[in-house]
Amino acid sequence: MSDITYLPGKEPHEKEHRLIFKNVDRKGWNTKIKTYLKEGGYEMAKKALKMEPQEVINEVKASGLRGRGGAGFPTGIKWGFIPPNNTKPVYLICNADESEPGTFKDRYILHQDPHQLIEGMVISAYAVGAHVAYIYIREEFPEAAITLEKAIADAKKNGFLGKDIQGSGFDLEIYVHRGAAAYICGEETGLIESLEGKRPYPRIKPPYFPAAIGLYMAPTIVNNVESLCHVVHILRMGGEEYVKLGTPRNSGTRIVCVSGDVKNPGFFEIEVGKVTFEELLYDMCGGPRDGRKLKAVIPGGSSSKILRCNETFKIGRGEDAKEMTFWQLPLDFDTLAAAGSMAGSGGVIVMDDTRRMSWVLNNITHFYAHESCGQCTPCREGSTWMKKVSDRIEDGKATPNDVQVLEDIAYQIDGKTVCAFGEASAWPVEAMIDKFRDELVGETSDENDTRSAERVAQEQFLSAVQ
Amino acid sequence: MSSKIEVPRPRSIDRSKLSYVRLHAPEVREAPKPLMIDRSSAAYSSAQPSVLEKNVHSPVTPGAVHFPLFKVTPSLQKAADKRIAQYPDDQRRSAVLPLLHEVQHRHGFISPESIEWVAKKLDIAAIKVVEVVTFYPGFRQKAPGKLHFRVCRTLSCAMGGSYELMAKLCELTGIDRDLADAHKDPISVSPCGNYSVEYAECLASCGTAPVCLVNDDFHEGVTPEKAEGLIAQYES
Numbered sequence: 001m002s003d004i005t006y007l008p009g010k011e012p013h014e015k016e017h018r019l020i021f022k023n024v025d026r027k028g029w030n031t032k033i034k035t036y037l038k039e040g041g042y043e044m045a046k047k048a049l050k051m052e053p054q055e056v057i058n059e060v061k062a063s064g065l066r067g068r069g070g071a072g073f074p075t076g077i078k079w080g081f082i083p084p085n086n087t088k089p090v091y092l093i094c095n096a097d098e099s100e101p102g103t104f105k106d107r108y109i110l111h112q113d114p115h116q117l118i119e120g121m122v123i124s125a126y127a128v129g130a131h132v133a134y135i136y137i138r139e140e141f142p143e144a145a146i147t148l149e150k151a152i153a154d155a156k157k158n159g160f161l162g163k164d165i166q167g168s169g170f171d172l173e174i175y176v177h178r179g180a181a182a183y184i185c186g187e188e189t190g191l192i193e194s195l196e197g198k199r200p201y202p203r204i205k206p207p208y209f210p211a212a213i214g215l216y217m218a219p220t221i222v223n224n225v226e227s228l229c230h231v232v233h234i235l236r237m238g239g240e241e242y243v244k245l246g247t248p249r250n251s252g253t254r255i256v257c258v259s260g261d262v263k264n265p266g267f268f269e270i271e272v273g274k275v276t277f278e279e280l281l282y283d284m285c286g287g288p289r290d291g292r293k294l295k296a297v298i299p300g301g302s303s304s305k306i307l308r309c310n311e312t313f314k315i316g317r318g319e320d321a322k323e324m325t326f327w328q329l330p331l332d333f334d335t336l337a338a339a340g341s342m343a344g345s346g347g348v349i350v351m352d353d354t355r356r357m358s359w360v361l362n363n364i365t366h367f368y369a370h371e372s373c374g375q376c377t378p379c380r381e382g383s384t385w386m387k388k389v390s391d392r393i394e395d396g397k398a399t400p401n402d403v404q405v406l407e408d409i410a411y412q413i414d415g416k417t418v419c420a421f422g423e424a425s426a427w428p429v430e431a432m433i434d435k436f437r438d439e440l441v442g443e444t445s446d447e448n449d450t451r452s453a454e455r456v457a458q459e460q461f462l463s464a465v466q
Numbered sequence: 467m468s469s470k471i472e473v474p475r476p477r478s479i480d481r482s483k484l485s486y487v488r489l490h491a492p493e494v495r496e497a498p499k500p501l502m503i504d505r506s507s508a509a510y511s512s513a514q515p516s517v518l519e520k521n522v523h524s525p526v527t528p529g530a531v532h533f534p535l536f537k538v539t540p541s542l543q544k545a546a547d548k549r550i551a552q553y554p555d556d557q558r559r560s561a562v563l564p565l566l567h568e569v570q571h572r573h574g575f576i577s578p579e580s581i582e583w584v585a586k587k588l589d590i591a592a593i594k595v596v597e598v599v600t601f602y603p604g605f606r607q608k609a610p611g612k613l614h615f616r617v618c619r620t621l622s623c624a625m626g627g628s629y630e631l632m633a634k635l636c637e638l639t640g641i642d643r644d645l646a647d648a649h650k651d652p653i654s655v656s657p658c659g660n661y662s663v664e665y666a667e668c669l670a671s672c673g674t675a676p677v678c679l680v681n682d683d684f685h686e687g688v689t690p691e692k693a694e695g696l697i698a699q700y701e702s
């Protein structure tokens with residue numbers, strides 16, 4: 001569409017393929033429903049309401065859409081998990097808690113294009129049979145919460161929400177629910193507990209898979225903001241057509257968010273798997289700042305494993321296995337998984353050669369120590385220990401053995417916790433030590449005192465008593 | 467054993483400097499007496515120290531002058547009823563967070579009286595509100611300044627200079643962050659009560675680092691040099 005122009009300096013890069021972000025930073029665009037309707041808004045909701053719910057689900061299944069919230073689970077399949085003999089009400093929740101460090105995509109949809117999300121939610125709610133939907137939005141988006149409530153009221157006035165939407169007999173109410181600055185509310189079962197008015201202690205799976213036992217113990221579908229917006233475009237293009245975008249098993253577009261040490265950080269909507277790290281970081285982001293070299297990249301939010309820029313990977317199995325340098329890796333779910341990391345939430349954090357890895361590690365461990373919900377011991381205690389040990393390393397007060405201690409702690413959290421936060425906090429530490437062990441050990445010294453402050457005081461005490 | 471040896475104290479800690487001690491004045495407790503509970507006595511059924519007294523501490527800060535004391539007004543009642551209506555009738559508890567937001571928005575922080583009101587309004591025990599208030603960093607237990615700065619401290623912003631931004635803000639506003647603690651006491655208020663600062667975790671705008679929130683307004687690309695201009699924006 002050639003008549004779309006963007007604000008100066010905000011034009012999409014030529015390698016981008018804008019679906020979801022078509023209206024972000026667009027000239028003359030605003031959050032009014034009139035603007036959205038002029039562009040053919042809510043047509044897809046009307047179309048969906050004339051289809052059978054199962055047809056909509058099939059369309060989404062055919063599209064191969066994978067969740068954009070972090071886990072990359074196929075959305076159509078998730079929708080199919082609602083028990084067929086269910087008698088309870090079904091709920092749809094939009095996860096707008098965007099708080100994975102490095103990720104900043106949902107922010108723009110919520111602030112600039114709320115109706116796209118609402119349309120996606122109408123379609124999705126119809127498909128899964130939900131009559132009440134909640135948007136769980138993080139507390140730090142106060143403006144977006146107001147924008148959304150206004151948009152919901154407008155949509156209701158125009159007959160796209162409320163009772164008997166567009167004469168189809170389908171009812172839907174959407175409510176905005178604000179969180180309160182806790183990262184763990186992004187985890188879907190933690191989010192549900194929080195929505196029930198409790199502390200967001202994640203529930204154990206099984207049995208608490210939200211699609212079977214979720215909000216108020218009823219079947220609940222939790223989807224990320226971006227995932228729900230994709231549904232609109234899947235209906236518009238048809239699943240068959242949508243799946244042609246991107247690469248097999250990694251269909252569609254996704255928004256990658258680049259931050260850190262590049263000349264032009266920002267968001268880019270790309271076809272999944274069609275852009276490599278070299279194209280992303282050099283062509284689209286302008287490469288490193290002058291006189292610096294790129295050192296390491298966190299590819300999918302701070303929970304994903306860090307990659308070194310001078311690494312080579314073996315991607316594929318058996319005959320098909322290929323050697324690939326870091327720069328040749330395409331950004332898709334499967335390749336990044338094969339490279340030992342993950343595409344996660346699409347937050348790419350770049351570090352150049354001026355960064356000390358112990359400092360980076362320390363910043364990350366502080367985040368996880370602050371955000372652990374404290375429900376299970378390995379995560380609660382482990383995240384704090386990791387913080388303390390990394391404090392020591394960063395301060396130059398550690399001994400070489402501390403690096404080993406840190407690694408041991410991480411491996412004792414990984415896989416032993418109620419929710420995936422355990423992995424999220426342990427993986428970055430494991431990977432950092434794996435890839436930068438020499439650098440970290442280099443900052444330690446055998447000379448350093450291994451005794452704790454308490455121990456020193458105790459020894460003084462004992463020697464005085466004798 | 468003779469007690470003549472002079473024993474050095476293991477470590478001297480100036481307890482008045484520890485934030486949690488300042489917050490939680492030491493309880494004076496009597497040694498418990500063994501007692502047989504007489505369940506029929508009036509003393510048994512009469513008020514025990516409430517859960518609020520034991521668990522909620524709202525130290526008075528210089529910022530308190532900027533916020534009205536908690537009072538149930540018709541507008542608060544109306545806003546609360548609207549929020550409660552968002553949830554199924556048998557799930558009123560879901561409205562805990564929205565109601566606390568309504569209170570905090572009007573009164574700056576969550577006081578024991580407001581917790582009591584929320585609990586009554588939703589027909590739940592006060593402890594169920596207290597557990598929420600004490601868990602979420604988004605709920606404040608003491609009054610912030612008139613301008614509350616929340617500076618993102620996570621990786622991308624830290625690389626962009628948010629720690630320096632925080633230092634600059636503290637310098638400009640005369641805030642002493644030495645006693646701040648990420649868990650126990652994240653908010654530091656300036657002596658004049660006009661400003662307060664706090665570190666936030668990733669505010670989801672890493673591409674425009676460093677970023678911060680001033681009350682409900684979001685600011686991006688706030689390098690330490692822009693700190694002065696940022697404050698000036700609100701001074702007029």
Ligand SMILES: Cc1cc2nc3c(=O)[nH]c(=O)nc-3n(C[C@H](O)[C@H](O)[C@H](O)COP(=O)(O)O)c2cc1C
Pocket residue numbers: 066067068069070071072073075095096097098099100183184185186187188189222223224225227228419420421424
């Ligand atoms: C610790 C943790 C934090 C998470 N944070 C978020 C988040 O901020 N936003 C989000 O959409 N999903 C987040 N998720 C993923 C959700 O649990 C869930 O998988 C997702 O919302 C499902 O939506 P999708 O299928 O559309 O991706 C998080 C998961 C974990 C384990």
Ligand code: SF4
Pocket residue numbers: 184201202371372373374375376377379380417418419420421422
């Ligand atoms: S893994 Fe961590 S965040 Fe998840 S439930 Fe356990 S303590 Fe809470």
Ligand code: FES
Pocket residue numbers: 101102103618619620621622623624667668669670671672673675676677
């Ligand atoms: S790191 Fe500051 S906004 Fe993400």
